[in-house]
Amino acid sequence: MASERPGPPTYLGKPTISPFPAAPQTTMPFLSSGPVVGSEGTGYRANTPSGSNGPPMSSPPSTYASPNVGVHQRFPSQQYPAPVQQISNLRGPPAGQPVLPPPVLPSAQQVLPPPGSFRPQPQIPSMPMGSPPQSANLQPPRGIVPSSPLESSFSAPRSALQSSLHGYPSNQANLVSQVPPMQSPSFLAPQGGYVPPPPLAAPVGLSSREQMQHPGVGPPVGAMQNLVEEFQSLSVGSVPGSIDPGLDPKALPRPFEGDLMPNSIAKMYPLNCHSRYLRLTTNAIPNSQSLLSRWHFPLAAVIHPLAEAPDGEEVPIVNFGPTGIIRCRRCRTYVNPYITFTDGGRKWRCNICSLLNDVPGEYFAHLDATGRRIDNDQRPELTKGSVEFVAPTEYMVRPPMPPLYFFLIDVSVSAVRSGMLEVVAKTIKSSLDELPGFPRTQIGFLTFDSTLHFYNMKSSLSQPQMMVVSDLDDIFVPLPDDLLVNLSESRHVVDAFLDSLPSMFQENLNVESAFGPALKAAFMVMSQLGGKLLIFQSTLPSLGIGRLKLRGDDPRAYGTDKEHALRIPEDPLYKQMAADFSKYQIGVNVYAFSDKYTDIASLGTLAKYTGGQVCYYPGFQSSIHGEKLKYELARDLTRETAWEAVMRIRCGKGVRFTTYHGHFMLRSTDLLALPAVDCDKAFAMQLSLEDTLLTTQTVYFQVALLYTSSSGERRIRVHTAAAPVVTDLGEMYRQADTGAIVSLFSRLAIERTLSYKLEDARNSIQQRIVKALREYRNLYAVQHRLGGRMIYPGSLQFLLLYGLALCKSIPLRGGFADVQLDERCAAGYTMMTLPIAGLLKLLYPRLIRIDEYLQNASAKIDDFGKFSKSLPLTMQSLDSRGLYIYDDGFRFIMWFGKMLSSDIAVNLLGVDLSTFPDLSKVSLCELDNEMSRKLMAILKRFRASNPSYYQLPQLLRQGEQPREAFLLFANLLEDQNCGTCGYVDWMLQIHRQIQQSA
């Protein structure tokens, strides 16, 4: 055992003190890493001898941590002083720490790497340290006694950060006592191999803190500290064949905080656009292809160009007027904060291609002594990473189009019976006032069953005129115009039409659906202008071109090579139509309602290539799902939409975007055509290095979205970001962004399901994670003898869980029986467009117990935060005396425990659970009592956190099979279910695979 779990002394919080009888080899790490420090020029630079204010990149390699005790140990790089009492609680006496054999150590001691101020630091006086542990001195508490004059200047940021670290442990204390403070990437100390950021890189202090605190300490100590902060590890029981998995499930990392945006990069490059618009999978671009090939994750950007900004942070609009938009002559980069002015302000150097451009006379301004333009502060395009330019006529191929909505509505018997038609008509009518672009907005309708019904809505009519076309083979449009009308002029006709639409087809018994011909007709009507086509489909297309077969009911196809064919469009017509729609600037949103197979795979193709989305309401019943449809349709109609848009991302020399993932159509190698794009769509794109070696120190990215706003203005939204180029693989892992990586993984895996088996897609995710962690392990473990421990970068601590969640997500889960084909495809289409935060929420939903809060009479909604604690998604979290809410951003599942006090159920639902009512038919509405109002307030609050979708509450009583298993248990992803492994097994499996060929 001793040999396997080496050197305790070198990690944080375990001062090397002799009472480690079983682990004597403390010196090894030093000896092995010592020489490396000096010899490797790139990754590991020697420390500046003074160590007091070296540039960030001179901080030495941080390569080591050897937590040998403890189940879950982490080494946050930020050793901000944590509150004193916490230390005394959690940190045990440094000595007397026994080296226990695995697996689980119930110890509270090893928990927190002791907060910086009290970290006893093993210090090695000089390079050739032959002598083991005894050299450990205690470092003076950093936060309290500044050890260098410089120190004081850094105390401020630290104390600010301290508070954020603070809450976490206390939050978790009862559950996982050994989980240390939340690590936020912003505190990661940029280390060896770091290319110094441009002058703006403020946080020099943060990054070089390590050295500053130890004036006069030689390199080894710095090295040791850094390496201690490098990664986290998990001790994995190494007893083969033992039943105890050797992992404490409670100690595993869980993303209860949801999406954590990386903010170290924002500190380093404060002029970058906000990370809600652009995120890179790692904020450190490798400088060579060989380095890139060792980073096994995708190198990519996730772009959310129209993300909703909170009040006060809206993207500023800039109008250059007659000057024209200032762009680089050669690479067409837009003016941005990273360009530099020279020659007294007469020239500017492009930051992407470094060409010197002339400054137009109207834009000229003198430079001040520091080389800044004197009017710099008045120019948002030079101070903000995100701006919107008003585009002059050169950017238009035709006059800006008006916002145009065309509705293609199925009126066959199932659409009428389910109540879909009525809800849709009412929702459209109520949204008419809020449609963007008044008074230019245009609108049109087409309904179909076995025939097509056109509506003449000319403003001079008092009632809409219906024209029926029944020739499906030779479709024609009965009127040249007046099928698409200006809403403000024909408002009364549109109102009359929408009022009468549900009753018009009340008696319709037609079961056929001439979807293909209707689509063609809609295309003919819209092709003049483009716009948004909303399709409401509730049966399988059965007549005319584009009719589809029932092909979803073949369980034998699963597991064979033919499996993927079910997930791609059957009829090439759909792809062809999608391409044509995109060409004529028509964006398609598909709403599907059938409880039977409707071939979402084929229908969704229309949305896929036109920047649209697929909304699927299986088994739609207006009494149950009406609210959801109403909200989501209204949002679709009223949210800010960018029309006839194209998007391009530019980047510096040597890097190139190669593949793009999301809903769009590629119009040239790097131009994304987006007929209609809105604030709920994100896109991902992968980078590759063109040159073998990057010589620049920074790579710049610029996303430009050229679009027509609803107000009829042509605009260009530009987001600019910079990222440092690094030479060190460790740095890439340190700067990795879990959210972006997961987003890429999900998109790649879903694309993979379109040409391979589900299992292949799942395996590919697993393999990539394994490869990356193995590479990471090779970086550190061998050299520091981490034996049986699983190590991973702190920035990626949740990646494993998200990987598991992805494998269990609806598009990739199980096989034939686990998810219906349509649901699988619809979820796949949705996940291809989801922004990162929404995706992470969907992958690891919130599970919160609320009965205590509801029963507590004095608790107000503002106190809800105190009561709501996210629970691990496992069956053990559920107590039969409780009431739980499961929130994945798309729906709420409310689970009523068997022994829940009956007045809660009566108060909330108005029914007694002991009578075993059918909860699937009970809908939740506000009743006249305090508890019900409180619950509604909670739901409202949850909904506000994800406004893109309406979360419909689904009620569930404990023991109510099979709904319980299907709705909730299948989603408790940390459990073993449906033949898949749980979180602990998953970790063990990954760990084994990492070790197999490590």
Added chain:
Amino acid sequence: MDWSLLSWLLSFFLLIALIGFIIYQLICLADLEFDYINPYDSARRINSVVFPEFGTQGALCTLFLISGHWFMFLLCLPYLYYNVRMYSRRQHLVDVTEIFNMLNWEKKQRLAKIVYLIVLVFLTIFWMIWSLLEEDM
């Protein structure tokens, strides 16, 4: 002038036509890559010559078969099989929506075809001369 020489001549011209079709497709792909034409036009142009290419290739095989040039016929078979397979999987046409993702593969596939056809051309010329000489003797 005997039948053999004529058949070689004919197959030579068929081969040249095939190479022409493929080069045309490659040019369309290259234009697309360098952004000279849009994907819609590119796909339309390429798809318009896919069937002529397949037909010509079929004719070439038939010609070798009926003229009794077994060896050349066997050499042509893999190409024929490949075309038939693509057709039966409905992958023979370029998909305008995925054309950029498939660009490299489409180019590679056509380059391989070109190399293959050029080998066939040389063989044909060789046999043509051979049959000429034989006739003289």
